[in-house]
Amino acid sequence: MTEPKPLRADARRNRARVLDAAETVFAARGTGAPTEEVAREAGVGIGTVFRHFPTKAALLEAVLAERMRRFVEEAQSFAAAEDPESAFFVFLGRWAEMSAAKNAYTDALAAAGADVPRLGPEIGAQVREAVGALLSRAQLTGAVREDVGVTELIALMVGAARAAEYLGEDAALRARTLGIVFDGLRAR
Amino acid sequence: MTEPKPLRADARRNRARVLDAAETVFAARGTGAPTEEVAREAGVGIGTVFRHFPTKAALLEAVLAERMRRFVEEAQSFAAAEDPESAFFVFLGRWAEMSAAKNAYTDALAAAGADVPRLGPEIGAQVREAVGALLSRAQLTGAVREDVGVTELIALMVGAARAAEYLGEDAALRARTLGIVFDGLRAR
Amino acid sequence: MTEPKPLRADARRNRARVLDAAETVFAARGTGAPTEEVAREAGVGIGTVFRHFPTKAALLEAVLAERMRRFVEEAQSFAAAEDPESAFFVFLGRWAEMSAAKNAYTDALAAAGADVPRLGPEIGAQVREAVGALLSRAQLTGAVREDVGVTELIALMVGAARAAEYLGEDAALRARTLGIVFDGLRAR
Amino acid sequence: MTEPKPLRADARRNRARVLDAAETVFAARGTGAPTEEVAREAGVGIGTVFRHFPTKAALLEAVLAERMRRFVEEAQSFAAAEDPESAFFVFLGRWAEMSAAKNAYTDALAAAGADVPRLGPEIGAQVREAVGALLSRAQLTGAVREDVGVTELIALMVGAARAAEYLGEDAALRARTLGIVFDGLRAR
DNA sequence: TATGAATGAGCGTTCATTCAT
DNA sequence: TATGAATGAACGCTCATTCAT
Structure with a gap:
């Protein structure tokens, strides 16, 4: 299809x-x-x-779909890592960096949650599944708090990417800010 | 001027x-x-x-400036609260909620940091000052970690507003997600 | 309206x-x-x-409506003539000539019978009424056969205009051809 | 060629x-x-x-030419009929009916007279000849008035087809209207 | 020879901006 | 000063025509 x-x-x-x-x-x-x-x-x-x-809308959709495909791919490449905790946080970090560089990546993630009618639900499900796998494994090791669901996590990634984009050039500043969100995600 | x-x-x-x-x-x-x-x-x-x-750009700028004025006003109204910790978090929460409804508030904040040259530096400074005051007081009470600066905080707010916007209707979900960021801000 | x-x-x-x-x-x-x-x-x-x-469609409609307005006006100006028979045939002749010159006049008449959705039914009714008045008077004098209705008459005018347009320059030829249709309309 | x-x-x-x-x-x-x-x-x-x-124009021309070829063919098939009067009127009637359904046939006929330069004069001549034969025979029997030429007749057919097209579905109405033109053609 | 992807001029329409009233 | 009609550059999109496969 x-x-x-x-x-x-x-x-x-x-x-x-x-x-x-x-x-x-x-x-x-x-x-x-x-x-x-x-x-x-x-x-x-x-x-x-x-x-x-x-139509132009179809082109935008295709761009979005392509980004989501890449996102899923990257998430999956982290899924088999030996250390689930580091896999989880490194993935989040890399991804936020990417998004900051090409801001629109975030839109792709955001779109996974909702609409963009033509995209079909499958690709959104794939995103959730890929992120969910990383999350579950990190939770099993006790590194990430149990009360975080996939939806919250994706929302945080969307937000983190926006924050990183807002911060612009300064990598250290971005890392520090992202670190605050990471700390919020860790189990106490 | x-x-x-x-x-x-x-x-x-x-x-x-x-x-x-x-x-x-x-x-x-x-x-x-x-x-x-x-x-x-x-x-x-x-x-x-x-x-x-x-020009239309001038109109957009004026809208942004107006939003920032209101934002500063609200921040200042929280500055004198008795309990700095609660003032800090309640303000952040209220503001993220507001932004979720009218996402453009976020853009206004983001504009304080850099772009929109015409806006003049003063208004950005006012925002930083108002937020900074709330932050400092909360840090003094030991409720908020010391290694957070105004810039990181604003970035987090921008991101949190985006996350809240992404989550949409479900208030409980939004609260939970915001809570994760708040936990990241708290001193251990 | x-x-x-x-x-x-x-x-x-x-x-x-x-x-x-x-x-x-x-x-x-x-x-x-x-x-x-x-x-x-x-x-x-x-x-x-x-x-x-x-829209362009609206412009076309307006052109059509304007033509129909003029057509009705002209028909009405003939309605009070002393000699109904000559009024009837002279009007038909003049109108076919006009249409041959500016071919699209016919489309206006044709549109009176059917659709052109936005035009409203009133204007079509006005056309029928105006033509019908000329026809009835001519029939009362015995000059025009009784078994012709307004619908047939308008169809014939549409066709006659098309024929005149087809014939082009030669006025005598057009007159002769139109005369054949006129003869068909006369009572025996 | x-x-x-x-x-x-x-x-x-x-x-x-x-x-x-x-x-x-x-x-x-x-x-x-x-x-x-x-x-x-x-x-x-x-x-x-x-x-x-x-070119697209060439395609349209070819369609026209094809239609005219068929028209001539049909006219010729009526030329040898026993009763010239009925052959004449039946042919006209059949043809107007056909044109009402596929109005573009009319354009084909119209094109025989003048425009569409590429079509070549021969095919137009063939049309005139075929129609002329029917007409002459009918005039010889005294059924059709003598002062009608081929050109007038074709013009009337073009117009009659347009009228029939205008009238649309109602076959009885079309027949009655066509009958008026036929009456105009008959010798008195 | 047949195919259909590529091309780009041209069309209908929108909207920021100007200016006569 | 306020109005809203006029302007035209720019956009999304179509389709006749060309040409590499």
Whole structure:
């Protein structure tokens, strides 16, 4: 359903280029950036963008979906780590950093919780599952308090990313601030 | 500088009406809402809006500045409370709740740190001062850890407001999530 | 309902200019002509066209309504003529000529019978009434056969106008062709 | 001239399929329908459509030409009928009915007279000849007035088809209206 | 030869801003 | 000073046409 047609090789390459360009442009200039900017960045004609994504909303959705896919991937790559506590906090940290750099990553996470109608519920479920796995393992080791659920955790990540974005350049400052949230998450 | 001319009474009233309308409209429909919508809500002509705020950006800035003014006012009203610990946390809580409803309050706070050049540094300083006062008093009582600065605190508030906004309706869930951040702020 | 607001004098003048221009342009180049052409012909900016007629469809409707208004007016001016027979045929002839010159007049008549949703039923009724009055009087004098109804008559006018348009320049040829239809209408 | 090259069998089959599809699509959705719709209906790629008809205009012309070919064919099939009077009127009637359903047939006829330069004069001549034959025979029997020429007759048919189209569903109403034109054509 | 992806001019429409009333 | 009509740049999107596969 997600990939109804096996596109030609060149078409698939262009689709990917457009998606990359869209991520870059929307992150840099906001989602209000003209679609033509995306086309220019991708090095294709405006018609090509609309051939692959029939409306601007569809393009935004695709960007979101792609980000969520990457997020799930990264979360899963941490799931098998030896030390669940460090896996949990390192993942959170890395992710907040990423989000601060390309602010819109957070929107992707946020979207997992709610709507974005066309996205389908599955991808949101995958996000929750991936994060939940990391959380559970960290809780089992006693490192993270028991009364935190996946929903609260995702909300905190959304918020932490926003905070990191707000803080801007200063890495040490960001780390210290994030540390406060981490401390709140730890079992006493 | 902020109010170069002593406006006539009716002009001042119109300015205020436009500002109110802008806050309402932009909160409800986003900052992309047409300026004409603001004029309609204010019950004035579009020309009047542009007379008082020569560009749309200027209008947005003015809305932000107004929000920050109110924020400072509220922070100050908590500054004299008997119990500094509770004053600190209750203020944070109330404010996150408010922001959850009208998320743009957050943007206002965020703007205090950096961007929005036209806003002038004074108003940002006032915010920092007002929040700082609450923070210091709470730290003096030993309720809040010493290694938190005003900048980190504001970042956390920005993030907490975003988290609360993300969580939406469920007040208990919001309280629990906010509580995690609060626990992170407390001295051990 | 048709004129909700008493427009400013200059606004009304511009509205009329746009309507005139639209009639000219759509008649000459077809309804597919770009709206900007209409603006150019009217000597106004494109925004002005859309201020007065919020969509292109609305503009087309307005052109149609205006034509029907004129048609009714002309029919009424013939209604009081001394000789009903000549009034009837002269009106039909004049009107077919007009339509041949500006082909789209016919569409207006045709629209009186059916749809064009927004136009409201009243104007269609007015057309039928105006034509019906001419017809009845001519039938009373015995000049026109009794078994012709308003609907048939309008259909014939629509068709006659199309025929005249098809014939183009040659006035004598048009007159002869129209005469055949007229003969069909006469009582034997 | 019309078929410069003897196409390969499959190419000719594709050409015919495209032509059929074009007639169907343009009749249903108007001539503004995208060429891609025609390709889809024909079950071929868009490239194939443009290979056979290098522009959309060329495709429209071909559809017109095809319609006229059929028209001539039908007229000829009536030419040898025993009763010229009934052949004449039955043919006109049948044809107006057809046109009412697929109004664009009319345009095809109209095109025989003048415009559509590419169509070549021959096909127009064929139409005139075929209709003229029916007309002459009917005039010889005294059923149709002598002062009607082929041009007037075609114009009347164009108009009658338009009238029938205007009248829509009601077959009895269409017949009555057409009857008026027929009466105009009859000798007194 | 057939395909369908790519192209980009062009269209309808919006909205910040200006200016005559 | 207040009004709202006028302006036109800019945007999202379509579709005839081209061309690499």
